[in-house]
Amino acid sequence: MLKEVIATRFITPLREGGSLPGLVEADDFGTYVIKFTGAGQGRKTLVAEVVCGELARRLGLRMPRLVTVELDPLLGLGEPDQQVQELLRSSSGTNLGMDFLSGALGFDPLAFEVSAEEAGRIVWFDGLVNNVDRSWRNPNLLMWQGDLWLIDHGATMIWHHNWPGAPASAARPYDIADHVLRPFGPDVAAAAAELAPLVTEELLAEVTAEIPDTWLADEAGFDTPDELRRAYARPLIARAAVIHERITGVEGAK
Ligand SMILES: Nc1ncnc2c1ncn2[C@@H]1O[C@H](COP(=O)(O)OP(=O)(O)O)[C@@H](O)[C@H]1O
Ligand SMILES: [Mg+2]
Numbered sequence: 001m002l003k004e005v006i007a008t009r010f011i012t013p014l015r016e017g018g019s020l021p022g023l024v025e026a027d028d029f030g031t032y033v034i035k036f037t038g039a040g041q042g043r044k045t046l047v048a049e050v051v052c053g054e055l056a057r058r059l060g061l062r063m064p065r066l067v068t069v070e071l072d073p074l075l076g077l078g079e080p081d082q083q084v085q086e087l088l089r090s091s092s093g094t095n096l097g098m099d100f101l102s103g104a105l106g107f108d109p110l111a112f113e114v115s116a117e118e119a120g121r122i123v124w125f126d127g128l129v130n131n132v133d134r135s136w137r138n139p140n141l142l143m144w145q146g147d148l149w150l151i152d153h154g155a156t157m158i159w160h161h162n163w164p165g166a167p168a169s170a171a172r173p174y175d176i177a178d179h180v181l182r183p184f185g186p187d188v189a190a191a192a193a194e195l196a197p198l199v200t201e202e203l204l205a206e207v208t209a210e211i212p213d214t215w216l217a218d219e220a221g222f223d224t225p226d227e228l229r230r231a232y233a234r235p236l237i238a239r240a241a242v243i244h245e246r247i248t249g250v251e252g253a254k
Pocket of ligand 2: 018140152
């Protein structure tokens with residue numbers, strides 16, 4: 001289970017993001033980026049954040065620590081923005097939190113260098129989870145203390161929106177034509193050799209155990225949260241073995 005903190009103060013909304021995340025202070029004195037369970041995208045976005053974030057970190061990629069944030073809707077009472085107030089009100093209970101990397105800069109491919117090895121690991125990982133949100137328009141990568149950090153895995157694993165079609169959907173290739181790291185000549189083959197063997201049933205069991213039960217309840221076709229956890233693991237295990245051969249749009253990379 002992820003560490004649980006209780007929000008003690010809502011600091012500010014983060015206007016850059018489409019899902020209107022915010023900053024909160026918590027009872028452990030930490031500052032967290034909070035993603036709301038009441039946001040339009042729904043709780044599956046939060047499940048995707050947990051599965052991909054926890055998997056990325058275990059594969060050695062830099063990914064801020066995740067926690068769950070218990071939110072008392074009363075915290076929103078003093079919030080002047082009505083949209084934010086409604087979001088706080090509809091998000092009582094368990095939300096997602098991420099360590100706030102204070103002073104981080106958005107990744108700019110023209111301003112920073114990335115090695116072919118590191119680009120390869122990130123592209124391979126994005127292929128594994130089918131991340132459609134790492135484009136040059138919207139990289140969802142941060143530079144912090146001289147290193148590249150991954151954030152925002154809400155738009156991944158498209159197959160979890162239609163479980164009966166998941167095996168067919170997860171068999172599809174991954175296109176990197178718009179990927180922000182394509183110009184760095186990502187060494188996907190090296191990344192696959194290093195990372196694919198790590199994506200085991202045991203590792204996925206550990207990763208999916210981090211998803212709060214409440215975000216897994218009442219999914220059609222599944223009797224228990226653990227059954228749904230296994231459904232999250234299966235396409236990733238299958239994809240790990242083959243995705244490096246199914247990455248398209250590489251042409252033109254330098
Ligand atoms: N852990 C973090 N530390 C610092 N800034 C962050 C962090 N997470 C997100 N941000 C900032 O908030 C913005 C929106 O977050 P993101 O996770 O991309 O949300 P969205 O799903 O709305 O796109 C990011 O582009 C970044 O500027
Ligand atoms: Mg984003």
